[in-house]
Structures are given as structure tokens and as C-alpha cells.
């Protein structure tokens with residue numbers, strides 16, 4: 001009896017691996033998760049592309065850009081579920097060996113003078129590994145413009161998980177979409193806080209969302225210009241943060257494209273653009289309190305020294321519209337320049 005049991009258990013311990021299949025969702029995408037603890041970004045990759053395009057050496061997190069071998073991207077749920085199923089399978093295999101062993105011993109023992117009752121109290125059942133089901137489909141489907149890998153995300157993706165390509169075009173569009181979403185959710189957030197009697201929190205939170213949205217627009221624009229701008233031959237590389245300054249950017253683009261912000265925007269718009277960029281500078285560096293530098297640089301005549309500036313939803317919407325207009329012109333002109 002024991003010989004068979006020992007042999008059976010040895011066989012189980014020698015089994016190389018237990019395969020737990022993972023199902024794709026209805027759109028054919030499988031779940032992945034960034035292994036970096038501070039990130040843990042959830043995304044999906046197209047199942048066919050995962051087999052055909054992705055490389056074993058490196059997969060990239062769409063949100064933080066972390067690179068790790070392809071075997072590191074299981075989601076925590078997949079790992080837990082696979083562990084649970086593997087453990088159940090081993091338990092049932094051991095159970096079956098003990099059951100068989102007990103039955104065999106019982107049969108052998110029937111004819112003796114002393115009857116020994118050997119019984120295994122577990123169950124004799126075969127555990128069947130079930131595929132791990134997929135999470136709900138994600139709406140935002142992205143195709144990398146460099147390697148054509150298809151993936152899907154919720155929220156913002158900066159990097160292609162297959163080749164790590166960081167599209168500045170997509171990054172800018174995504175950042176402005178984020179601003180639109182933030183502004184669109186403003187009323188709902190305000191209502192929740194007001195309904196729960198938190199009037200101060202409602203005012204502070206909404207103000208903060210609007211102000212950070214203004215900063216988001218400037219950061220997205222600055223990043224786009226920094227990456228897109230190629231200084232003319234013989235000129236020094238543009239120092240970091242230069243495109244936070246409207247006059248600098250206007251002159252720089254005129255040098256390489258022959259046109260600048262004041263060609264693409266109306267006179268009033270250009271004036272407003274300068275004010276809004278300076279407002280963002282104030283929020284960043286002096287908590288929004290008007291200083292002499294702001295008054296000189298912005299040309300704002302509505303605010304006095306020592307006042308705190310006010311940023312409205314329409315300020316952010318106007319800024320988003322203006323920088324989109326500028327970026328569209330830069331895209332078109334750099335494409336033309338690239339094609340000639």
C-alpha cells in the first residue's frame with residue numbers, strides 16, 4: 001500500500017508545471033498589469049499580437065514606461081487564481097492516491113484472521129483546471145503607430161507596451177482629453193460633496209481641479225513643444241522649460257517654421273494666452289498671489305498687486321482651444337517641412 005502511495009506522491013512532486021489557461025475578453029484582449037508596486041497599471045493586449053509581436057525580453061508599461069520580461073506581467077488576480085487552482089489540483093491528485101491506496105489495502109486484507117479497516121476520509125475526485133476569465137473590455141483601443149501592436153487602456157497611456165514607443169502626439173491628445181474629463185466631472189464631484197454637507201470641501205476641491213487643469217494644459221503644451229522643436233543647425237539646444245515662456249516659443253517657432261503663435265491666434269487670443277500662461281506661473285511659484293513680475297509679463301489689467309488670481313472653467317477651456325490650435329499648426333507645418 002505504502003509503496004504505491006510513495007510512488008504516486010513522488011510522481012506529483014516531479015510534475016514540471018501546471019498549465020492554467022487565461023481567457024481573452026470578447027474583443028480578443030488579455031489582461032496585463034505593471035509589476036511596479038507604485039504603478040500596478042492595468043491594461044490589455046491583443047492576444048494575437050501578444051504571441052506574434054511582443055518580445056520575451058521586454059514589455060513596457062503603458063503608463064510608467066517600466067520595462068520587464070514578458071513573464072512579469074500577470075495580474076495579481078491571475079496569479080492568485082492560478083495558485084488556487086494549482087493547489088486544488090495537487091490536493092485532488094494526492095487525495096486520489098490515498099483513496100486508491102486505502103482501497104487496495106482494504107481488498108488485500110479481507111481474508112485474514114484479524115480484519116483491519118483502512119479508510120481514507122477525503123474524496124476521490126478529479127479536479128479540472130478552468131481557464132481564468134478576463135476582466136471587462138476596455139473602451140480605449142490603441143494601435144501603436146510604430147509597431148502596430150494593439151492594446152487597450154482605461155485612462156491615459158503614454159508608452160506602447162510592445163515597443164516602448166512614446167508618441168508625443170498621442171501624449172498631447174491624451175493630456176487634453178484628461179483635462180476635458182476633469183472639467184466634465186466637476187459638477188458631479190461638487191454635487192456629491194454638497195449632498196454630504198461638505199460645502200468647504202466642495203469649493204476647495206472644485207477650485208483645485210480647475211487650477212490643476214490649467215497647469216495640465218501648460219505642461220502638455222510645453223512637453224509637446226520641447227520634443228517637437230528641432231533647433232536650426234548651428235544653434236544651441238533649447239534649454240528645459242523654455243516653452244513655458246510664450247515670447248520665447250513664438251520666436252523659436254518663427255525661426256524654424258516661418259510662423260508663430262501670433263500668426264495662428266487672433267490678437268485678443270494671443271493676449272489671453274500670455275495672461276493664462278502667467279497665471280499658471282503664479283499658481284506654481286507664488287500660490288496665485290499677483291506680483292510685479294506677473295503684472296509686467298502678462299499685461300493683465302484686471303488684477304492688482306497682492307490679489308489672488310481667479311481661474312475659471314472657461315479660462316481652462318479657452319487655453320485648451322488655443323494650444324490645440326497652435327499644436328495643429330505646428331503638426332501641419334512640421335509635416336510639410338518633413339515632406340519637402
Ligand SMILES: [Zn+2]
Pocket residue numbers: 034035036039040041061062063064065066
Ligand atoms: Zn507601470
Ligand SMILES: [Zn+2]
Pocket residue numbers: 144145146147148149160161162163164165
Ligand atoms: Zn509599439
